[in-house]
Amino acid sequence: MPASITLSQISWATPDGRPLFSDLDLSFGRDRSGLVGRNGVGKTTLLKLISGQIRPQSGTVAVSGSVGVLRQSVQVAADETIADLFGVAAALELLRRAEAGAATADELASADWALEPRIATALNRTGLDAEPQTLLAALSGGQRTRAALAALIFSEPDFLLLDEPTNNLDREGREAVITLISGWRAGAVIVSHDRELLESVDQIVELTSLGATRYGGNWSHYRERKALELAAARHDLADAEKRTAEIARKAQANVERQAHRDSAGRKMAAKGGIPRIMLGGMKERSETTGGDNARLAExxxxxxxxxxxxxxxxxxxxxxxxxxxxxxxxxxxxxVLKIDGVTAGYRPDEPVIRDLSFDVTGPERIAITGPNGSGKTTLLALITGELKAWAGTVAVMTGFAMLDQKVGLLDPSASIRDNFRRINPQADENTCRAALARFMFRADAALQTVSTLSGGQLLRAGLACTLGAAPPPLLILDEPTNHLDIDSISAVEAGLGAYDGTLMVVSHDETFLENIGITRRLELPGGDTGG
Known part of the structure; x- marks a missing residue:
């Protein structure tokens, strides 16, 4: 029987009663499906339903074939190794005993002599250079993600269920995952906001509050279809506005005709010659017709x-x-910025950055790149003054703002509007409301408490409060697209596209960097190349 996943009439609500799915029907075959949608719409929940981690409140989930799950975070015990993650620790120990001549005849018969090459092949496919006995706790977050993905490959499932597999990976790690998915010949359901990864899938499934819509083809085909939908929606709007205007015109013409008839009737009545009973009937018919016409027009x-x-x-x-x-x-x-001969770090005699020098002039758009551990976040800490250099000088020549993934410049207990007024004390209420509206925080949306915002809303609010009134000449962003849905990333790109100051961005998202118009790259060498 071919491998398949079928969800029939699925309904599920969050513990606080918010419905995510209602009578959802969806199926997956042996193809690579990208699952997209706004944060909070239920993408991760859908993967949990497929994998059996949670059960639907109504409906059925039928899976034919084996499923391997990659979660967003990999929690590890202090003594857990890559071999434990693969589930082969006992089998590897048997091989060690066999090599030492300590295995029994029965154990020798059950030994898997091809095990180690298979493990090495799986690790190589994710670009991870590590041994099976390596402690997971000794790996970076990105390396652990790669190790978990290698363990899935090793188990050879009929379906991969991947939840944001490229989050926290450096460029090398992202490329390894994209290459793996491009060559994957079994089924896969991939929750991702990584548009480069989504270019390698066979179809896009968009999840909304109304259900799921399937689009054949990769991300580019999906965007083309959405552009056609937008054009059709604009055509529908033009038609609807035209009908509204035509109905209003006809209603006014009917009112004017009725008024003309009523006026003519009053003139005839004034001249006399029409019996009183006929005048009464004419008046009643006129009122009835006028009322009917008014109700129909309304x-x-x-x-x-x-x-x-x-x-x-x-x-x-x-x-x-x-x-x-x-x-x-x-x-x-x-x-805007001068870095001259800077060496810095966090532990004595273990510098993260060594003898770094560069200048930033005018409205450049600079991507700070390099493998995980190369010092990108350390450099941002030096620029913002959170970290002092051991040697050399850091000189910021203009005003700046820093937006990290948590948007720490916003007070989580205050509203978006109150944060804006605090950050921009010179701005009046009209300026505040207009600036927030430009970032889609209109009317009561501007009064939302920051702590209640989703990741995408949070970063959009940070941009609105930072750029909306008097943008600083220098804006610094640290991995702004992590954990955002694609609609939120597009909103951030639009905001940054309208910014005319200097931009310094740490990001592994090449599509994002291209869309915001990066003009220069600062590559930091060395560090932990595995994460």
């Missing part, structure tokens, strides 16, 4: 307005965010 108008509203809402869902920002006034010739 029903048509309400229906047209509802169609217009629905068409406009669909456009707001499909249309990418477009942002306009005040200029920073940064001259192209101004030196």
């Amino acid at each position: 029903r048509r108008r309400a229906q047209a307005l509802e169609e217009t509203k629905a068409a406009r809402e669909k456009i707001e869902i499909l249309q990418p965010l477009s942002v306009s920002l005040p200029p920073t006034g940064l001259p192209a010739s101004k030196i």
Whole structure:
């Protein structure tokens, strides 16, 4: 029987009663499926339902074939090794005893002499250079993700279930995962916001509050389809607005005709010659006709307005965010930052950065790249003053703002609006509201408490508060796209695209870097190349 996953009439709600799925029908065959959708829509929950970690509140999940699951985080015990992760520690110990001549005849008969080459092959496919006895606790987060992915490959499942497999990986690690998925010939369901990875899948399944929609082809084909949907939605809106205007015109014409008839009737009555009983009947018919026409016109108008509203809402869902920002006034010739002969680190005699020098002039857009452990976050700490250099100098020549993954400049207990007013004390209420609206925080949305925001909303709020009124000439971002959904990443890209100051970004997301118009790369060498 061919391997397959079938979800039938699935319903599931969060513990606080928020419904995620209602009568959801979805199936997967032996193809590579990218699962996309906004944060909180239920992508990870769907993987848990497929893997059997949770049960649906109604409906059925049928899986034909074996399933291997990669979760977003890999928790490890202090003594756990790669061999434990692969489930082969006992088998490897048997091989050691056999090599030492200490195995029994029965043990020798059951020994898997091809085991070690198979382990090495799986590790190599994820680009991880490590031995089976390596402690997982000694690996970086990115290396542990690769080890877990290698363990899945080793088990040869019919389906891979991957939850954000490229999060926390450096460029080398991301390329290894993308290469693996590109060559994977069994089934896979991949939750990811990594558009480069999604280019290697066979289909995109978009999950929304209304259900699931399947789009054949990779990410580029999906975007083309969405662009067509947006064009169709704009056409529907134009038609709906035209009908609304036409109904309003006809209703006004009917009112004017009825008024003209009523006026003519009053003039005839004034001249006399029409019996009183006929005048009464004419008046009653006129009032009835006028009332019927008014009710019919109102029903048509309400229906047209509802169609217009629905068409406009669909456009707001499909249309990418477009942002306009005040200029920073940064001259192209101004030196923004000078790093001269800097050496720094956290432990004595273990420098993370050695003798680093560079200048930043004018509105450059710089990507700080390098393998995990090469000192990217350390460099940002030096620039922002959180860390002092052991040797050399760091000189920031202009105002700046720093946005990390947690957007630490925002007070989580305050509203977005109150954070904006605190960060921009010179801005009045109108400026505040206009700036927040540009980043889709309109009306009551601006009053949301920061601690209640999703990851994408949080970063968008940070950008709104930082760039909305008087943008600083230097903006520093540390892995801004981690844990964001694709719609949120697009919103961030739109905001940064409208920014005319200097941008320094740490990111392994090549699509993101390309979309924000990086003009220069600062490659930091060395460090832990495995993560």
